[in-house]
Amino acid sequence: MTFPVVGMVGGGQLARMTHEAGIPLGISFKLLSDTPQDSAALVVNDVVVGDYRDLATLRAFAKGCDVITFDHEHVPTEHLRALEADGIPVRPGPDALVHAQDKGVMRARLTALGVPCPRHRIVTDPADVARFAAEVGGFPVVLKTVRGGYDGKGVWLVGTPAEAEDAFRAGVPVLGEERVDFRRELAANVVRSPHGQAVAYPVVESRQVAGVCDTVIAPAPELAPGLAASAQETALRIATELGVVGHLAVELFETRDGRVLVNELAMRPHNSGHWTQDGAVTSQFANHLRAVLDLPLGDPRARAPWTVMANVLGGDYPEMYPAYLHCMARDPGLKIHMYGKDVRPGRKVGHVTTYGDDLAEVTERARHAADYLRGLIDE
Amino acid sequence: MTFPVVGMVGGGQLARMTHEAGIPLGISFKLLSDTPQDSAALVVNDVVVGDYRDLATLRAFAKGCDVITFDHEHVPTEHLRALEADGIPVRPGPDALVHAQDKGVMRARLTALGVPCPRHRIVTDPADVARFAAEVGGFPVVLKTVRGGYDGKGVWLVGTPAEAEDAFRAGVPVLGEERVDFRRELAANVVRSPHGQAVAYPVVESRQVAGVCDTVIAPAPELAPGLAASAQETALRIATELGVVGHLAVELFETRDGRVLVNELAMRPHNSGHWTQDGAVTSQFANHLRAVLDLPLGDPRARAPWTVMANVLGGDYPEMYPAYLHCMARDPGLKIHMYGKDVRPGRKVGHVTTYGDDLAEVTERARHAADYLRGLIDE
Numbered sequence: 001m002t003f004p005v006v007g008m009v010g011g012g013q014l015a016r017m018t019h020e021a022g023i024p025l026g027i028s029f030k031l032l033s034d035t036p037q038d039s040a041a042l043v044v045n046d047v048v049v050g051d052y053r054d055l056a057t058l059r060a061f062a063k064g065c066d067v068i069t070f071d072h073e074h075v076p077t078e079h080l081r082a083l084e085a086d087g088i089p090v091r092p093g094p095d096a097l098v099h100a101q102d103k104g105v106m107r108a109r110l111t112a113l114g115v116p117c118p119r120h121r122i123v124t125d126p127a128d129v130a131r132f133a134a135e136v137g138g139f140p141v142v143l144k145t146v147r148g149g150y151d152g153k154g155v156w157l158v159g160t161p162a163e164a165e166d167a168f169r170a171g172v173p174v175l176g177e178e179r180v181d182f183r184r185e186l187a188a189n190v191v192r193s194p195h196g197q198a199v200a201y202p203v204v205e206s207r208q209v210a211g212v213c214d215t216v217i218a219p220a221p222e223l224a225p226g227l228a229a230s231a232q233e234t235a236l237r238i239a240t241e242l243g244v245v246g247h248l249a250v251e252l253f254e255t256r257d258g259r260v261l262v263n264e265l266a267m268r269p270h271n272s273g274h275w276t277q278d279g280a281v282t283s284q285f286a287n288h289l290r291a292v293l294d295l296p297l298g299d300p301r302a303r304a305p306w307t308v309m310a311n312v313l314g315g316d317y318p319e320m321y322p323a324y325l326h327c328m329a330r331d332p333g334l335k336i337h338m339y340g341k342d343v344r345p346g347r348k349v350g351h352v353t354t355y356g357d358d359l360a361e362v363t364e365r366a367r368h369a370a371d372y373l374r375g376l377i378d379e
Numbered sequence: 380m381t382f383p384v385v386g387m388v389g390g391g392q393l394a395r396m397t398h399e400a401g402i403p404l405g406i407s408f409k410l411l412s413d414t415p416q417d418s419a420a421l422v423v424n425d426v427v428v429g430d431y432r433d434l435a436t437l438r439a440f441a442k443g444c445d446v447i448t449f450d451h452e453h454v455p456t457e458h459l460r461a462l463e464a465d466g467i468p469v470r471p472g473p474d475a476l477v478h479a480q481d482k483g484v485m486r487a488r489l490t491a492l493g494v495p496c497p498r499h500r501i502v503t504d505p506a507d508v509a510r511f512a513a514e515v516g517g518f519p520v521v522l523k524t525v526r527g528g529y530d531g532k533g534v535w536l537v538g539t540p541a542e543a544e545d546a547f548r549a550g551v552p553v554l555g556e557e558r559v560d561f562r563r564e565l566a567a568n569v570v571r572s573p574h575g576q577a578v579a580y581p582v583v584e585s586r587q588v589a590g591v592c593d594t595v596i597a598p599a600p601e602l603a604p605g606l607a608a609s610a611q612e613t614a615l616r617i618a619t620e621l622g623v624v625g626h627l628a629v630e631l632f633e634t635r636d637g638r639v640l641v642n643e644l645a646m647r648p649h650n651s652g653h654w655t656q657d658g659a660v661t662s663q664f665a666n667h668l669r670a671v672l673d674l675p676l677g678d679p680r681a682r683a684p685w686t687v688m689a690n691v692l693g694g695d696y697p698e699m700y701p702a703y704l705h706c707m708a709r710d711p712g713l714k715i716h717m718y719g720k721d722v723r724p725g726r727k728v729g730h731v732t733t734y735g736d737d738l739a740e741v742t743e744r745a746r747h748a749a750d751y752l753r754g755l756i757d758e
Contacts, residue, residue: 003700003717016402023399023422024656026703026717026729043402045424199711277403281712296708303682321382324405329675332578333660338382338405350405 003027004293007061009052010071011038013339013348014269014285017277018071019044021285027293032061039339040071055079062088069246069292070268073100091194091245091292092267099242100267103175104146113241115234116261118142118253123176125168126161136178143167144175155211180261182253186220187272188235191247191287191297198239199287199300200232201280206251206272212348213271215367216309218279218302221359223254231260238265247288249273271311271351276300278335278353279307304355310366312350314343315375327352327369334369382406383672386440388431389450390417392718392727393648393664396656397450398423400664406672411440418718419450434458441467448625448671449647452479470573470624470671471646478621479646482554483525492620494613495640497521497632502555504547505540515557522546523554534590559640561632565599566651567614570626570666570676577618578666578679579611580659585630585651591727592650594746595688597658597681600738602633610639617644626667628652650690650730655679657714657732658686683734687745691729693722694754706731706748713748 003026008015011033019040022029032048033041041047050057052075059082062068067089080094092100099106107120119136123129123143133139143164145154157179158164167174185206192198205220206213220228235250249270251263273284282290282298290297314320320343327334331354338350350373354365371377382405387394390412398419401408411427412420420426429436431454438461441447446468459473471479478485486499498515502508502522512518522543524533536558537543546553564585571577584599585592599607614629628649630642652663661669661677669676693699699722706713710733717729729752733744750756 002698003719019422020399020402023395024714024716026715026719028421028719041424042407043398043424045420045422045426047424290707295704297711298707299711319381325674328669328677332676332678335403336405337403340382340405340407 004066005030005064006289006292007032007065007068008040008071009058009061009068009075011035011040011047012071013039013341015040015071016043016339017274017337018269018285018289021283022289025286025289027289030061030065032058039341042340053079055082058083059086062086067091067292069288070097073097073267077101089292093243093245096242096244097267100265102146103144103264104173106265107175109242110238110262113237115238116259118180118261118263119178120175122146123164123174126164129158129164129176130161132176136176140179142177142179144177145170145172146175147172153211180253180263181256182261183256184220184254185263186223186231186252186254186260187216187270188231188250188252189247189270189273189276189284190232190235190239190250191284191291191300192236192239192244193291193297194245194294196240197297198236199282199297200236201273201276201284201300202302203228203231203252204272204275212313212346213311215311215363215370216272216275217359217363218275218307218309220254224258227254227258227260234260234262238262246291247273247284271348274337274351275307275309275353277337279303279309279355305357306359306362307353307355308359308362308366309351309353310370311348312338312352312370312373314345314347314349315373316345317375318343320349320373323373323375327372330372331365331369334365336369383445384409384443385668385671386411386444386447387419387450388437388440388447388454390414390419390426391450392418392720394419394450395422395718396653396662396716397648397664397668400662401668404665404668406668409440409444411437418720421719432458434461437462438465441465446470446671448667449476452476452646456480468671472622472624475621475623476646479644481525482523482643483552485644486554488621489617489641492616494617495638497559497640497642498557500555501525502543502553505543508537508543508555509540511555515555519558521556521558523556524549524551525554526551532590559632559642560635561640562635563599563633564642565602565610565631565633565639566595566649567610567629567631568626568649568652568655568663569611569614569618569629570663570670570679571615571618571623572670572676573624573673575619576676577615578661578676579615580652580655580663580679581681582607582610582631583651583654591692591725592690594690594742594749595651595654596738596742597654597686597688599633603637606633606637606639613639613641617641625670626652626663650727653716653730654686654688654732656716658682658688658734684736685738685741686732686734687738687741688730688732689745689749690727691717691731691749691752693724693726693728694752695724696754697722699728699752702752702754706751709751710744710748713744715748 189201202219249266384407581598628645
């Protein structure tokens with residue numbers, strides 16, 4: 001049978017879980033990984049170890065692939081254009097992907113589209129940060145390097161011009177943003193295929209701790225139906241206008257005055273969509289593959305009234321297996337997803353999901369397991 | 380992180396789907412496959428190609444594995460004993476597995492345990508078959524080679540002594556069984572771990588066409604609660620008495636006079652349990668891995684009122700991808716599981732599952748997809 005070959009650049013847990021989703025699809029999955037020990041490289045059969053920043057490596061990897069897609073957004077735009085010029089479908093393509101790579105480009109484009117965003121502009125030095133703060137109602141303000149940040153890295157909350165100095169050290173352009181008085185963070189996950197079919201997952205609440213996603217609740221509790229629909233429409237519109245192919249995560253602020261503002265975009269399976277593996281008819285990983293192959297998309301609906309995902313972060317104890325066994329014994333319905341990574345304090349090494357009818361109970365089960373695996377609790 | 384290494388002997392679709400289930404568990408999965416093109420070898424990273432009938436190959440494969448388990452039941456018993464003598468945990472162990480390898484041993488043991496079976500005895504030649512037929516009420520009777528049969532192979536329904544001659548040609552002992560007047564076939568799937576924990580999946584109805592599993596309905600419709608409980612108890616008792624570790628499928632006849640008789644045993648994930656991938660909280664593959672690792676078992680309960688699994692058999696047309704695309708477009712909730720195998724007429728190349736509240740609708744969706752993929756219908 002000649003089913004297609006998907007090449008994924010990047011060997012992290014997103015690629016690992018995409019391979020898992022690709023097995024029942026019957027496709028062939030090829031991986032370009034930095035090392036043979038990367039999370040996905042431990043489970044994928046067809047692995048090329050190499051540097052995604054090197055065009056010759058990318059070109060050799062792409063040979064024999066029907067489509068190239070990504071576990072991360074770090075492949076240089078000019079390399080993606082070169083692959084396209086070689087005739088390799090790159091999904092999402094460079095013109096879309098740049099909006100997930102460069103926060104300055106993203107903010108400019110969304111503003112031009114009339115999508116509500118925090119007030120923002122490029123700032124040039126600490127004195128300019130002070131001027132920007134004055135424009136948006138005063139300190140504190142948020143500074144972000146336009147490229148290279150993730151999980152709280154490359155982001156600063158600054159209260160004075162002096163505190164702004166760090167953000168300029170890397171020599172990367174810096175975007176200033178008003179500090180949004182948000183009630184909570186939401187995420188609208190959508191998937192779009194090349195011929196324009198799109199599906200929207202239920203809008204979720206995403207709780208961050210120290211800039212890292214901690215817990216995701218699907219659907220977002222007590223979200224006004226109008227706001228939920230508006231968030232989904234915004235995400236679908238962004239996917240269409242930017243020509244996104246594959247999974248698009250739109251991270252949102254729900255403000256205390258009842259608005260929804262776009263915080264970040266990610267064009268790949270996303271932590272806020274991990275709940276779909278156990279909680280939706282079709283997971284984000286399966287739908288990402290279906291989208292990049294231009295296959296019809298799968299049903300994005302939830303299977304249970306509530307699904308909660310909690311990230312498992314490494315604690316002080318490197319050996320997680322005894323805690324993992326304990327969690328299985330305590331909760332036979334717990335779904336554990338380990339990434340095969342060595343435990344380091346604060347590192348994402350897995351996630352758990354729970355689902356059911358009672359939100360408080362479902363949340364307690366997920367939080368307990370994640371906290372137990374990290375070593376924060378011992379009972 | 381030092382999570383354990385599971386070695387699976389046999390590269391078929393059961394190993395493929397066990398690897399899929401092992402990825403979220405964070406374990407390492409090692410495969411002994413006949414060829415690099417076997418279904419599982421196409422997706423597993425750590426593959427040894429070799430002959431499972433060769434003890435030296437098995438020993439080399441087992442080195443570095445924490446436990447050895449199986450995709451099929453064909454490994455010679457003496458080789459399993461040799462691995463155990465080397466200190467390698469073999470699960471299920473040879474003393475249990477022989478009951479899934481040798482139908483004569485199985486019948487003798489189940490009868491000794493008082494488990495209801497069709498009337499049976501070893502028959503020695505066509506004349507003895509005639510005597511056996513007379514003992515059980517006349518022809519037709521069923522003949523089975525005690526070893527080596529599967530999917531209707533090694534099984535004969537014979538109406539005369541002359542028709543019995545084929546069964547004796549292979550020189551393997553032949554078991555005679557009464558032909559049971561059954562209403563339908565059921566399967567009771569259970570999983571047992573070394574320290575004795577066990578779970579029972581809902582009893583399913585299994586429909587065969589030409590000796591090959593065609594459709595599985597979970598739970599078995601209109602099954603009397605007493606019979607369902609009795610079937611589960613029988614399966615759990617067999618697992619305990621035989622010391623099974625891992626998944627045990629007990630194939631059953633429901634007779635027209637309201638009894639349940641054991642037909643066959645399989646000690647590995649089984650076609651009658653494929654519905655659990657999409658239809659149960661914990662799949663048979665995940666629970667098989669948890670069992671062989673002596674981890675606490677996962678919840679076996681169904682997630683939907685009805686789940687239907689239909690096998691996808693190869694048809695006359697070797698290229699299934701266009702039909703696969705069509706099925707995805709027709710039914711966004713369809714779950715397709717392809718095995719990566721070349722299409723040959725009648726060969727199992729995948730399965731589909733559907734689930735929902737309405738049995739007729741769920742069944743129609745699964746049957747339509749399986750028939751369309753096979754090329755039996757074109758609309």
